[in-house]
Amino acid sequence: MAGQTDMELIKDGIRLDGRKPDELRDVKITAGVLDNADGSCYLEWGNNKIYAGVFGPMECHPRHKQKADRAIVQARYTMAPFSVNDRKRPGLDRRSTEISYIVSQAFEKVVMVEEFPKASIRVDMQVVEAHAGTRCAAMTAASVALADAGIPMRDMIPACASGKVNDVVVLDLNKEEDNYGQADLPLAIIPSTGEVVLLQLDGHLTPEQFEEAMDLATSGCMDLYKIMRDALDKSYGGKK
């Protein structure tokens, strides 16, 4: 977060990309796009483009990571070298490692890991084009891929960020708002219980703004949850 900026990111309640403060970018989700993976998903969120693939449950490698009483979720978030304007070096950097780690832990809460002792469930998230908010987009795609793989879960976890630009709390920061805004708060929830499974914050929020940002991100997650369910309905011909 760059903090204070002279840049006008929101004017008369309308943001640079024409959205209202509480509006999500367009989200398109398609389940089952890859053949080899046990479950997969392609997601476009604004200009973000992400593939997610799931393998498992399968034997956990390396062995020392096995848990005697449950499965582990091995999530991996990576960005393609061409996904950003300056070429990114391929492979895991510190940021991707952190995201992979917290996303793994978030999914261990909803996946019924106790059903598969000693197993591993691999969740791979591949960002091929990035325009802010990719960790939330990747998690959302991963949830749909897990459902597509038929992995037993208590619920899916939609993830969505809220933040602050020019002292206004807004939903789902775009690239400019992410670069020049004042706060960013990615949130992932379990819709059926309202529990929080991932929350990060960087920037500056007053206690009142924090409350407002939480409300906004939660409602964003619920909107997203509907889009996720619709995508699965479309693939599997669920309730009409």
Next chain:
Amino acid sequence: MSSDSVSNLMKGHMESLAAEGKRADGRSINEFRDVKIETGMINTAEGSAMVHLGKTKVLCGIKMLIGTPYGDSPKSGTMMTTTELAPLADQSFDPGPPREQSIELSRVVDRGIRESRMIDFEALCIEEGEKVWTVFIDLYILDNKGNLFDCCTLAAAAALSNAKIPNVQHGIADEDVDLPVTCWPISCTFGKLGDKVILDPTSDEESVMSARFTVAHDENGNLRAAQKGMNGAFTDAEVREAVKTARKSDNVLREALKGI
């Protein structure tokens, strides 16, 4: 199904099919799977392409940065090819630094593009001996259903032909121009299945075949690069025959590339 169980159950079946000139998916032995090419889907890349060869899917993105030329070619731009065997493409792909398999793949694709002189490297010189464009060809394998070599070469060629030099972003000129492309290299990969040689092997066929041979031609039908892989062998006659077959069979890929 894991590759080991395919090997044990299917090896005899696939070999006897090949002996009759047939394939498990109904193709003849010298036929490519259906190919589909889409371009320009990644806005952050200078050029991009997605190639579907049967069910194999490869996404290629081109990035260009300003670098320094090699001492022995001060007037030429440079290029670098990487392949990422994304773990979501195949259960057997492990996360981590590139392994031999990925490095071999990158280098074979790189040779096909480089040796065909597909890119006019001299046109990528900005200041002789000081500044040239470096072209990064990054290939992401999204779904591995066999024959990554040909699919990657095709994706790289398609993405390059769709690329624009980012002059404006780097303050070199007022306008972005097309990357100068001179010709189209096409690679054809063969597998040895029992006593037969088959074109464009699927992943099931790859798991039971003993040897692999890749040859890249330019559009005048001249050879530009080749590579034999895996621990089996081809006879001299098989290699010569494969090269001839490649010249006849690569037309479908060439047509698909011209159609974009």
